[in-house]
Amino acid sequence: MMASHRTALSVNVNKVALLRNSRHLGIPSVVRAATLCLQAGAHGITVHPRPDQRHIRPADVFDIGTLLRDWPGREFNIEGNPFHNLLEVARDVVARGLPLHQLTFVPDDVGQFTSDHGWRFPEDAERLRPVIAQAQALGARVSLFMDPEPAQMAAARAVGADRIELYTEPYAAAWAEPGARAAQLQRYRAAAHAALAAGLGVNAGHDLNRDNLTDFLRAVPGVAEVSIGHALTADALELGFPAAVRAYLACIEAAHQATTADPLESA
Numbered sequence: 367m368m369a370s371h372r373t374a375l376s377v378n379v380n381k382v383a384l385l386r387n388s389r390h391l392g393i394p395s396v397v398r399a400a401t402l403c404l405q406a407g408a409h410g411i412t413v414h415p416r417p418d419q420r421h422i423r424p425a426d427v428f429d430i431g432t433l434l435r436d437w438p439g440r441e442f443n444i445e446g447n448p449f450h451n452l453l454e455v456a457r458d459v460v461a462r463g464l465p466l467h468q469l470t471f472v473p474d475d476v477g478q479f480t481s482d483h484g485w486r487f488p489e490d491a492e493r494l495r496p497v498i499a500q501a502q503a504l505g506a507r508v509s510l511f512m513d514p515e516p517a518q519m520a521a522a523r524a525v526g527a528d529r530i531e532l533y534t535e536p537y538a539a540a541w542a543e544p545g546a547r548a549a550q551l552q553r554y555r556a557a558a559h560a561a562l563a564a565g566l567g568v569n570a571g572h573d574l575n576r577d578n579l580t581d582f583l584r585a586v587p588g589v590a591e592v593s594i595g596h597a598l599t600a601d602a603l604e605l606g607f608p609a610a611v612r613a614y615l616a617c618i619e620a621a622h623q624a625t626t627a628d629p630l631e632s633a
């Protein structure tokens with residue numbers, strides 16, 4: 367299957383903040399890292415200001431918002447749990463006149479190791495509906511972090527979400543084994559079709575990397591944005607941020623070339 371549009375790359379700079387927070391010296395700078403990513407062609411910056419402030423802190427959110435004010439056309443995506451601190455931070459961003467394009471709602475517990483599941487319907491429907499409306503009133507697009515389950519997508523739309531973000535860790539974990547990879551890609555393809563049919567935009571993220579990204583985008587239709595942090599930052603330790611971003615942009619570009627094999631047809 368040929369993807370019919372380009373996918374945006376939003377670089378998640380959480381792990382730069384994690385390293386910075388291990389000393390009181392202010393290095394490495396998340397703003398510097400974000401600047402290098404934007405200069406290299408990243409379409410946006412993602413942050414996940416967790417309540418425990420282990421990596422991105424509110425001040426980082428405001429600093430990156432200030433940076434993005436000078437990069438029109440590049441997007442700011444802030445992730446988090448709307449029942450913890452996310453909306454408070456988002457209101458502060460807007461009150462400061464800073465850009466805010468997308469809020470990605472993630473159902474993480476306070477102190478959770480990392481994100482590991484999506485919202486569930488009908489269980490989460492009634493509590494999500496008002497916070498989605500509040501976020502949209504701030505001018506943000508709302509994306510819901512979701513497991514790749516086609517039957518859940520219409521419900522995500524019904525509570526007012528604009529997009530969903532497919533939680534890609536199960537795909538990433540399966541990628542090295544061809545049969546498991548193909549089975550996962552079928553799941554994600556079906557979930558994306560269901561989301562698009564429901565009128566949702568489709569984002570994707572978690573453990574995407576230079577090995578697995580092209581196959582994913584080649585097999586899964588209509589992915590508007592991937593947010594990538596952990597693996598890209600690890601690559602940047604070796605290559606530097608500009609070269610790492612360019613390498614991920616090349617993976618995205620390859621997925622959009624007719625010459626790239628469909629991983630499901632060649633499985």
Ligand SMILES: CC(=O)[C@@H](O)[C@H](O)COP(=O)(O)O
Nearest residue numbers: 380414445472480481571572
């Ligand atoms: C929603 C999502 O997948 C990302 O937020 C990812 O979990 C990164 O968070 P950490 O960098 O804290 O692991």
Ligand SMILES: NCC(=O)COP(=O)(O)O
Nearest residue numbers: 378571572573593595596
């Ligand atoms: N939404 C996913 C994200 O921002 C980054 O996830 P990861 O690449 O750090 O696993």
